[in-house]
Amino acid sequence: xxxxxxxxINKELRNFGLNEYGxxxxxxVFSDDQVEKRKGxxxxxxxxxFVRRVKGVKEVRKxxxxxxxxxxxxxxxxxxxxxxxxxxxxxxxxxxVYVYQDVNGNYLPPLLKVALIVVNQLLNPRSKSxxxxxxxxxxxxxxxxxxxxxxxxxxxxxxxxxxxxPKSYRESASIGYTKEK
Numbered sequence: 001x002x003x004x005x006x007x008x009i010n011k012e013l014r015n016f017g018l019n020e021y022g023x024x025x026x027x028x029v030f031s032d033d034q035v036e037k038r039k040g041x042x043x044x045x046x047x048x049x050f051v052r053r054v055k056g057v058k059e060v061r062k063x064x065x066x067x068x069x070x071x072x073x074x075x076x077x078x079x080x081x082x083x084x085x086x087x088x089x090x091x092x093x094x095x096x097v098y099v100y101q102d103v104n105g106n107y108l109p110p111l112l113k114v115a116l117i118v119v120n121q122l123l124n125p126r127s128k129s130x131x132x133x134x135x136x137x138x139x140x141x142x143x144x145x146x147x148x149x150x151x152x153x154x155x156x157x158x159x160x161x162x163x164x165x166p167k168s169y170r171e172s173a174s175i176g177y178t179k180e181k
Contacts, residue, residue, distance in 0.1 A: 006070070009115045013072075016119055019092065025075045026119050027094065028110055034062035034073075036093070039085045063096060070110040072098040072118055097122060 006028050013026040042058050044051045063071070073094035081093045098118045100108040126134070 005112070006110055009110055009112050012112060013115060013119065016123065019075050019077075021091065023075060026097075026115075027073050027075075028070060028115060029073060029094075031063045031066040031069050031071050031096075031099070032061070034071075034094075035059050036062045036086060066096065066099055069107055070100040071096045072100075072115055074122065 009028040010024065013028065014024045017025045019025055036059070037057050038060050039057050041053055041055050043053055074097045075092055076095050077092045081095065086093065098114075100110050100114070102108055
């Protein structure tokens with residue numbers, strides 16, 4: 001079922017455009033499946049025993065810090081993404097722009113709605129003035145909620161005090177009518 005969702009996400013992401021090679025600009029992939037050829041010096045081991053250090057090109061995990069999670073990648077042209085250590089296609093590479101995980105780094109399943117939000121935010125970023133206005137509005141709402149909460153707590157405390165104080169006008173007013181003698 002997971003593959004059906006990812007296939008649907010990738011089908012929808014193609015609507016946001018293709019690069020000059022006919023590939024989708026955005027794609028949803030599994031982090032552990034992504035590899036790249038990288039130049040460098042690498043340690044070789046036999047089990048846990050260090051054998052030697054070699055210089056050359058080796059296929060390595062592209063995102064070793066992102067384990068077992070779905071990600072959204074964005075294609076970047078060779079001009080923007082070129083790095084001398086990469087042996088991959090000089091025409092461009094895919095770069096991770098979003099990881100399906102919660103704030104604690106826990107796995108979240110891939111969802112089309114999330115992919116569309118991420119891509120729309122990337123393609124239509126808020127201006128600085130819009131961001132400041134939204135932040136100011138959010139702060140104002142939070143302050144209003146805090147004032148409302150304090151007022152409710154004070155009202156509750158006043159009501160409790162009124163029911164405990166026999167001399168309180170509120171208490172006597174709530175007793176009801178009495179017949180005059």
